[in-house]
Amino acid sequence: MPAKPRSIAPTISGPLLAWYDAHARILPWRAAPGEPAPDPYRVWLSEIMLQQTTVATVRPKFALFTRRWPDFAALAAADEHEVMSAWAGLGYYARARNLIACAKMVVAEHGGQFPGSEAALRTLPGIGDYTAAAIASIAFGERAVVIDTNVERVVARLFAIATPLPAGRPAIRAAADTIVPDQRSGDFAQAMMDLGASICTPRNPKCLACPLNQDCAGFASGAPEAFPVKAAKAAKPQRYGTIFWAERGGQVLLVRRPPRGLLGGMRALPTGPWADAAPGLADAPLAADWRLLDATVAHVFTHFRLELALAVAPADRHSNAGEWWPIADIESAGLPTVFAKAAAAIAGPGSGE
DNA sequence: AATTCGTGGAC
DNA sequence: TGTCCAAGAAT
Incomplete structure (x- = not known):
């Protein structure tokens, strides 16, 4: 009789969980010592903040948010602009x-408590495959296959999966499913992520310190850093625009960007459209004696580079194209970084700090 | 399936 | 300086 294929799950999860018990990072959203499960609200908030964002960047924002809005009820009742500004x-x-x-x-629909199942979590806004699995396993103890970029890399190396991403994702998921244990699934997920962050790093992985190296096909291959194979990235196009700095009595004109799209819903400095060539003074937010500064502001987004000319003008009291904000208090406006840069370039040097 | 969404740190 | 990369989701 053909033997059932022996799962390697215990071979991986056993040593990995032992390693995690000894080396887990101490993080504010993880369970306090002695507590079996962390607060689902804090798990969720941390998972959203950590999407494509480093632990070091998230730490202070997580502290600020949990202090100001400690639970679902508080956040649901919050002023939305204040939340957006806090996220800036x-x-x-x-x-x-x-x-x-x-x-x-x-x-409104769950009585202030998260649904505990991965499938139900998946239906909530902002919660995709990864986050639903992470919350279900970490906060609720469900077995779930949690796959982020760390797990993707670790699994691709463990099994030496050579199919380039994204085509290789189904194979990675199938392989990951074979090593997720029934117990401590949330710890297993966090252990995989900690391992990916500290040992199984994108470059120069520390295989000699890895608790899984004896069962790793990537290590055996002699070139673990070659996994996962990725398709080449497209070059970033260069775009140009103009920022309009209208000043009146120590105040500057700010606008609210459209609710969706790039920087959607965020408070901002007025700009014209962003195009392939410098647009100059077209599309100013109000009629004024605009003067282009010599300096420009450069910024890099995920899929394009942006160079912004800076136009300044005095404005009169009848201008009602947006919101007038005290320049001395511009740091509290909740501006995305590109506009914070521009404000610093214009108001910073001459404002005496 | 391929794009569109920010930002800051590491190398 | 340029490139890659980070606890991805929505469309």
Whole structure:
């Protein structure tokens, strides 16, 4: 009789969990010592913040958010602009919009408590495959296959999966499913992520310190850093625009960007359209004696580079194209980084600090 | 399936 | 300086 294929799950999860018990990072969203499961609200908030964002960047924002809005009820009742401003600088602002929508939905449709199942979590705004699995396993103890870029890399190396991404993702998921244990699935996921962050790093992985190296096909191949194989990335196009700095009595004109798209819903300095060539003074927010400064502001987004000319003008009291904000208090406006840069370039040098 | 979404740190 | 990369989701 053909033997059932012996799962390697215990071979991987045993040593990995032992390693995790000894080396887990101490993080504010993880369970306190002695507590079996962390607060689902804190797990969710941390997972949203950590999407494509480093632990070091998230730490202070997580502290600020949990202090100001400690639970779903508080966040659902919060002023939305205040939440968006608090998110300023973190990037991927759709996360903040979905954060608000999700909190409201949890309060309105789930009695202020998260549904415990991965499938139900998956239906909430801002919660995709990864985050649903992460919350279900970490906060609720469900077995779930949690796959982020760390797990993707670790699994691709463990099994020496050579199919380039993204085509290789189904094979990675199938392989990952074979090593996720029934117990401590959340710890297993966090252990895989910690391992990916500290040992199984993208470059120069520390295989000699890895608890899994004896069962790793990538290590055996002699070139573990070659996994996962990835398709080449497209070059970033260069775009140009103009920022309009209208000043009146120590105040500057700010606008609210459209609710969706790049920097959607965020407070901003007025700009014209962003195009393939410098647009100059076209599309100013109000009629004024605009003067182009010599300096420009450069910024790099995920898929294009942007160079912004800086136009300044005095404005009169009848200008009502947006919101007048005290320049001395510009840092509290919640501006995305590109506009914070521009404000510093214009107001910083001459404002005496 | 391929694009569109930010930002800052490491190398 | 340029490139890659990070606890991805939505469309």
